[in-house]
Amino acid sequence: MKLSVIIPVYNTSKYLQKCFDSLIPLMTKLAGEVIFINDGSTDESLQILKQFQSQHSYVQIINQENLGLSGARNTGIHFAKGDYLIFLDSDDWIEATEIEKIYSIALINNADLVGFRLQFVDEAFKVGALSLKHPIKYEKSIFGAQALIEGYQPSSACVFMYRTTFLKENNLTFFQGIMQEDVEFTIRILIPAQNVYFTNIVAYNYYRRSDSMTTTLLKERKERYLSDSITVAEQIKMNILHLKSGSEALKIALEKNYNTVIWNLLWRFFTNPTEVSFEFKKKCITDLKTKSLYPLKGSLKSNFQRSTSLLFNAESFFMFILKFRS
CATH class of the missing domain: 1.20.58 (Methane Monooxygenase Hydroxylase; Chain G, domain 1)
Structure with a gap:
């Protein structure tokens, strides 16, 4: 199996269709799997996921009690069977053609990690700024430690494609129980990585909704x-x-x-x-x-x-x- 897409889901029923629709062209070209981790949702999310599963054989649903984003991603890593994997938040969506290009880059360069870029999208679906361009070497393979030394800024875990065996063999999982898990994780994964390829390809759409956990904090x-x-x-x-x-x-x-x-x-x-x-x-x-x-x-x-x-x-x-x- 080529690619696993891991999607934690917690009460995001109204965003799931757009998220999933972005994956269908990718799955028709790559032999892959979409793993939805239903992290204790109490809305209509599970019913929607079951509809996806009934129509597409590559959809897998894993139900668990609420463990938070980190716990859900860790469950996805455990069950992933693809040669490579990516993380996708359930209110965001990917650019299928660009992810396919990134998968090819991963194969050609035998990469442990491929870093790419995201673009921010507002509630009117207007595309805004791109994610930070790091002061590192792009479009070539480097050591992960070199990226940190050159000034890589820790960012979203969703802007990497990961060799699945690299994560599993190095016991690289998310630190559970915190709200800033990506900062810690993206630094820790780079330390043992022997082959990291950063590309300027923009492949991820980060949806900035007003009711998200990071924009509205009690x-x-x-x-x-x-x-x-x-x-x-x-x-x-x-x-x-x-x-x-x-x-x-x-x-x-x-x-x-x-x-x-x-x-x-x-x-x-x-x-x-x-x-x-x-x-x-x-x-x-x-x-x-x-x-x-x-x-x-x-x-x-x-x-x-x-x-x-x-x-x-x-x-x-x-x-x-x-x-x-x-």
Whole structure:
């Protein structure tokens, strides 16, 4: 089997048809499978998935209790039988012709990973900006570690095509229970990757809907989203413990990434003074100190980060400012 498409589904019934329709041309050309992970949906999603399955033999449905996006993706990895796999969120859609090109690139280059680009689409289906173009070598094979060293910015897990055996043999699964899983995962997969090919092909449509989890956050979810930054930074930092000697450049790259995650959190506290309470900010900074992530130490990605970190690291003064402005 050539390609597995893994689609977690949780209460997205009104978006499933467009998502699935984008896959039909791909499946008619490639021998593949579409794996829907019904992650405890309570709307009409399961009924719609069953309709797809009744009409198309390549559709597989796996029902499970709600484990979140990471848990659903991990289930998909476990069941995937394709030589390669991609992740597709159930409110997004792909460009079938472009995914087919990316599959060919993966085969020709014997790639562990092929990175591609996405475009953002608003609720009027107007195409907006493209995803970030990384400061790395495109249209050629490189080591994953080299991409991190050159400045790869962690991004969506949906903009890679993965060799299935690469994920399984390296036990690469998503960290469950957090809301920023893609940042941690996309860094971790690059470390052991021996053959990564980045292309400028735009193959994924990211639908920006107003009621999505990332655009509409209630207070408790917003606090969880922010506090998850600490877990993400901690997990990125832990990768350093497993590096071989002589990997100083990669160590610095990982240091830049976990420090940037923390810097972004502190910057958000500073620039959005009323978004969350001072008590919550204080709790986060205490947690950062406990995990040896604060004060910020080591490399950062920009001069602006380095200069503003002087303020952030002056703990008593910084806390005074946060309290005064909250």
